[in-house]
Amino acid sequence: MTIKIGVIGTGAIGADHARRITNTLVGAEVIALTDVNLDSAHKVKSDLGLNAEIYPDGHDLIARSGVDAVLVTCWGAAHEEFVVAAIKAGKYVFCEKPLATTAQGCRNIVEAEMASGKRLVQVGFMRPYDSGYKMLKDTIDSGAIGEPLMIHAAHRNASVPEQYISPMAIHDTLIHELDVFRWLLDDDYVSAQVVFPRKTKYAHSKVADPQIVMLETKKGTRIDVEVFVNCQYGYDIQCSVVGEEGIANLPEPQAIVMRKNANLGQQLLTDWKDRFIDAYDVELQDFIDGVTNQNLTGPNSWSGLAAAVSADACVKAQESGQIEAIELPDTPDFYR
């Protein structure tokens, strides 16, 4: 059985997912494309040699009977509309992050999905598909380090462009940690605090950099995340989980250890695209497999909502300098 996929939004990420489905993954085929710029859709079709139809807009594409599943990879502001439409059409949908640009938008999706009676949505959080995070999750779940009590983490970029402003440290950068820690810990956040260390001279005027975000979970686990987006030295994701019996660290990306020029070391990545490149393949294959088996198991709409609510509280905490509550209902059974 081959899953027939329609892609809404054929920009960089949409085109990349289409290529992945066509050349690398198994069990699916792109048969429909659309984009606000139809030339872009035509180009993807011809570049990949697809046997696909181009639709004038996402609603037409969703409506097409042969489409089993939809990829929503258009700009964020349109995500909610197409995800809800796909749900209403009873079709599976993989939506790139953010699920919606507001928490309310996410809530609307959750409501539509629960009303449909069936889990149809996977959100494009790829870190749970990274081999290192999977090992870390397995280690925690094995009980090897006992109950997690703290996480010390860091998300560092070598540098960011001038348009990157302080709230983007939450919405574009921390958002991945907000999702992945909930998954690692199987827990929800209750509060957030943000403090601003001395600013690096390498940061532009409109961004506070670095920032330290402190989260507390329902179980009382404390998380500190250093967000440092002009760290100069590389793209570096650190995660250390401190448990009652021991500590487990996210592995460094595989690298050659070299002795050279009076240095014993290994190269660090500098481009974020290289860090989770393999995880994108695994993530989308998992979506395809989930559709095939009629059982999605990846990041769901509730994860998307939780990330949105948490991010809003973090931005509020950036502005207030206070500890801000993160209010999220318990995860409904529907999403467990």
Place this chain on the structure above:
Amino acid sequence: MTIKIGVIGTGAIGADHARRITNTLVGAEVIALTDVNLDSAHKVKSDLGLNAEIYPDGHDLIARSGVDAVLVTCWGAAHEEFVVAAIKAGKYVFCEKPLATTAQGCRNIVEAEMASGKRLVQVGFMRPYDSGYKMLKDTIDSGAIGEPLMIHAAHRNASVPEQYISPMAIHDTLIHELDVFRWLLDDDYVSAQVVFPRKTKYAHSKVADPQIVMLETKKGTRIDVEVFVNCQYGYDIQCSVVGEEGIANLPEPQAIVMRKNANLGQQLLTDWKDRFIDAYDVELQDFIDGVTNQNLTGPNSWSGLAAAVSADACVKAQESGQIEAIELPDTPDFYR
């Protein structure tokens, strides 16, 4: 285009490759199966839900017009026969190691392939498809460590069964190093010497363990490989390349670094099957892609011959205690 594959030999490795092609890899389909035990072929067919025909023997399977490529995964003694037959039928063939059980058998295959005028054979050496070895090869080729002068390597198994005897340290264990160093260095061996350290108490009576194999290449690079198959502590593959400007090491397999029980450490593998598990996928995908593009680029018949000739010299060196010559003609242009 989907490559139609026939599998000759549906034991453990054949069944595993069939599963791989069916569930994990793209661009190929198993349409024909045979085995000395036909029940085994039927079982693979039904386990994987294949739309495949079962043939009474390999020659019938090779003869079938719909088969584009053949996997030779039967017992070693029959490899030569079926590989030569596939070549004569003008079909691509992936042959598990050994290519043939004798150097002369490998020579026969090389001759048949050269006579056919077309590269048709890939040998199942998977290490060049391991992400770590690829990084190491890239590092050497980049010139980062300068010209390679030495390799220090080790191939260690936790333990081996009683039927494992001294020459198997070459034919079953070192054989992977014999292939991978040629590839890493782009060089050929000229001599081999084997010395026997003090024997571990954990070795059975019919195997000298550990052994140290020393190789010299045409360019003068010196290689020492510790082969230690009852090392107790794990399955461990080490490779350190010493160049004129620096040293590069094969990466350790990815693992969680943990602090626990007064230890700062990471788990080592104990089962060889886990070490190169990903490489098997990449290897066979590369074969499929090579067939699709009519351009095989993986380990070829000449590599198989080189490994066989080198292994014979190493076994002779085990027996003689002397430095034994390894005589191999220059690689023909056909195989470059």
Place this chain on the structure above:
Amino acid sequence: MTIKIGVIGTGAIGADHARRITNTLVGAEVIALTDVNLDSAHKVKSDLGLNAEIYPDGHDLIARSGVDAVLVTCWGAAHEEFVVAAIKAGKYVFCEKPLATTAQGCRNIVEAEMASGKRLVQVGFMRPYDSGYKMLKDTIDSGAIGEPLMIHAAHRNASVPEQYISPMAIHDTLIHELDVFRWLLDDDYVSAQVVFPRKTKYAHSKVADPQIVMLETKKGTRIDVEVFVNCQYGYDIQCSVVGEEGIANLPEPQAIVMRKNANLGQQLLTDWKDRFIDAYDVELQDFIDGVTNQNLTGPNSWSGLAAAVSADACVKAQESGQIEAIELPDTPDFYR
């Protein structure tokens, strides 16, 4: 020239320092001893074969004309009294931490010392004498990582006895970090906050464990220190300094990397006494050299005061749950 030293307090640490001076260090000799338990002083004298006089109390010892320098190693409550007396007698004094049990006590010592017109006091903070911290300090001072922006640190003990209660996490444990960060950063603290993660099941009822202490400095550097005194796995001191250009980590204690039992790892210390054992020698040798050269350069009274003031604010922050100010005048030129 041999410095003549009197030891006030011959309990464990006093006896150990006397042994050090006698057997390991150069340039000094213990010629006077006292203790509230005179038998203890006699025992140290005879154990070490000292040519020393026993005095009925610290004041008599300080008064003795032949004594060049005094070690105050009696119980903390008596430190202030003897340190001030030594200063008034114009004698050098090495005082084990705490310099005094209250900030006011430390202030009294600072005033007496400044009134004397001469630097006479060294406080027993040994970490600046640890080879790893020295390397870290040198790295920071070299500019290799640029301006320090953050420190992530941890102070972990395998376990603590029942009498260890929450404020001791500051006064007995964090106190070392409070001193060493000021020295590393050449900066002062302005505020402290303490948060309490989920409590480990291994902690006794009267101690919150772990705790995270967050400090801000005058220059804006942010420090987070995990204090975890029942971490089970070992005694572990971590310090990572994040600068504008890179990150430098305190080295792990030297250890054998071993491959054994499917583990690639190194042993961690479990006893705090092993961690800084060498630093105690270097610390006291530096005091002796400072006395010899009439120029003390180690941790001074002002450091003792700063640690006391900071510790008080941290304890207040433990109790209040608020961010508490740390108010300390600028370091007087006298102490620079």
Place this chain on the structure above:
Amino acid sequence: MTIKIGVIGTGAIGADHARRITNTLVGAEVIALTDVNLDSAHKVKSDLGLNAEIYPDGHDLIARSGVDAVLVTCWGAAHEEFVVAAIKAGKYVFCEKPLATTAQGCRNIVEAEMASGKRLVQVGFMRPYDSGYKMLKDTIDSGAIGEPLMIHAAHRNASVPEQYISPMAIHDTLIHELDVFRWLLDDDYVSAQVVFPRKTKYAHSKVADPQIVMLETKKGTRIDVEVFVNCQYGYDIQCSVVGEEGIANLPEPQAIVMRKNANLGQQLLTDWKDRFIDAYDVELQDFIDGVTNQNLTGPNSWSGLAAAVSADACVKAQESGQIEAIELPDTPDFYR
């Protein structure tokens, strides 16, 4: 009790040891000096402010009644003469390596010492006093890795001057390994073989570089040592002991791990003098303590002889390309 020491040879190493005894070590004093260049002896005396007499030659110095122990730090060709003289005078002697320039010279010293009935000689092999080697020795002796079966080692210098020729790779470089492996393994060598890898372009015309020296011990342990004296990247001493149960590695020198410029690494040493700097202190302190206790426990004359005999065989193996026997009687009880 203060040991009174006379120094024969006040060149670089002699002056350094005199400084060590005077400023850093405890329990000894330099009271006599001599050198072929008497100005040099006078300079050391005045630089260190010694209360010492200058003697016209080593025999006068040895004869002086107040001298308890002699340091022989003159040029190698004169070692034998003065060591034997010291023995005959019943005085302790610390002799820098080589103990003598020929194996026969070492035998003469051994005979003289045995005839004297008392262990009087320590040879200046400092590696057993290195903290890392001590840990490695302790690990082996603890049984943690089981019986040692192999050692893989390397001795690398960044570069050597033009006067460094092939046999110096043995006499000046490998000599330290020849001593330290005997001590680590508590075993003797029975044969040596040397092979010459492809030569680095950085080596001068009169030195084969790198070289690999292979040793076999009485117990059958096999040792391979890469000697690479123009390795460019640093001064690097590697030692990995492979035992029946696991593998233990000599620790890297303590260093700051840094993340900077897309590198996660630590600095390597480039100057050999930095590598064992601490070991020199410990070595000479051990000699002083041994004299004080009338019980020398460091490297002895027999170690010096063993190193000389082994080195001669290695040089012969360099020249012959053959496996050369190393013939050394069993260690006499006198030296156990």
